[in-house]
Amino acid sequence: MPAAELDHPPFAVTVDLVVLTLRAGRLVVLLVERGEEPFLGEHALPGGFVRPDEDLDAAAARELAEETGLTGVPGHLEQLRTYGDVHRDPRMRTVSVAHLALAPGLPDPRAGTDAAAAAWVPVEAARSRPLAFDHARILDDGLERARGKLEYTNLATAFCPPEFTVSELRSVYEAVWGREIDPRNFHRKVSGTPGLLADTGRTRAVGRGRPAALFRAGPATTLHPPLVRDA
Incomplete structure (x- = not known):
């Protein structure tokens, strides 16, 4: 149908990505610095x-890959939700399908195409600064989804080494949930969650106390009962 005969105005579909990983025990998100208008020089989630x-x-x-140089990202990737506010993009009417990626051990990004810079930024620092478009809202939604994933899936074990202590697993939950967790209560919960942990029968010396038991990720992919944040 010729453009003049369209009964609706044209609009674009975009994708935006909330990419989260752990670095030095902190939850970080991938941000780019925009190299062109709109929002020249401001921070944003990668996408286009x-x-x-x-x-x-x-x-x-x-x-x-084009904006940050990251390719073949392992780990968890899912569609987060769709964002279609009429005024979200000053260039034209756009609808964005946001994606959430959670993966351990991601490398340093390198900027490309329309991104002037790319970097891992601690989540709380990213949330305290203005972001382009509606990316602050998308980041908040992605963070909440990630925190929820740890309640009812075994995703946290993906951020641990192949063999890990309960303390190392707890540090993942603390980094993603953004709060301290009582060690004894956490140990009781994870050890009582069927299929979350598989005991290796080995131990590792930790500090001056008695050696800590080593575990592997168990066969469970969903947790029953869930590890509820507010409990």
Whole structure:
């Protein structure tokens, strides 16, 4: 149909990515510095326009690689939600499909295409600064989804070494949830959650106390009962 005969105005579909990992025991998010208008020089989540010949996941992977140099990101990737506020993009009407990626051991990013810089930023620092478009809202939604994932899935074990102590697992929960957890209560919960941990029968010396038991990730992918943050 010729453009003049369209009964609706054209609009674009974009993808934005909330990419989270742990560095030095802190939860960090990947941000870029925009190298062009709109929001020149401001921080944003990586993302961009979906091409006519690609699907959403391919667009997300391409934009992540082009803007930050990260390719083949392992770990957990899912669609977060869709954002379609009429005024979210001053250039034109856009609808963004946001993705959430959670992966351990991600390397330093390098900026490319329309990003002037790219860096891992502690989550709380990222939330305290203005972000382009509606990316502050997207980041908050992604963080809440990530925190929820730790309640009812075994995702936290992916951020631990192949064999880990309960204390190391607790540090993952504390970093993502953003608060301290009572060690004894946490040990009781995780040891009582079927399939979360598999005992290796080995121990590791930790400080001056008695050696700590070593575990591997158990077979469970969902946790029953969940590890509720507020409990």
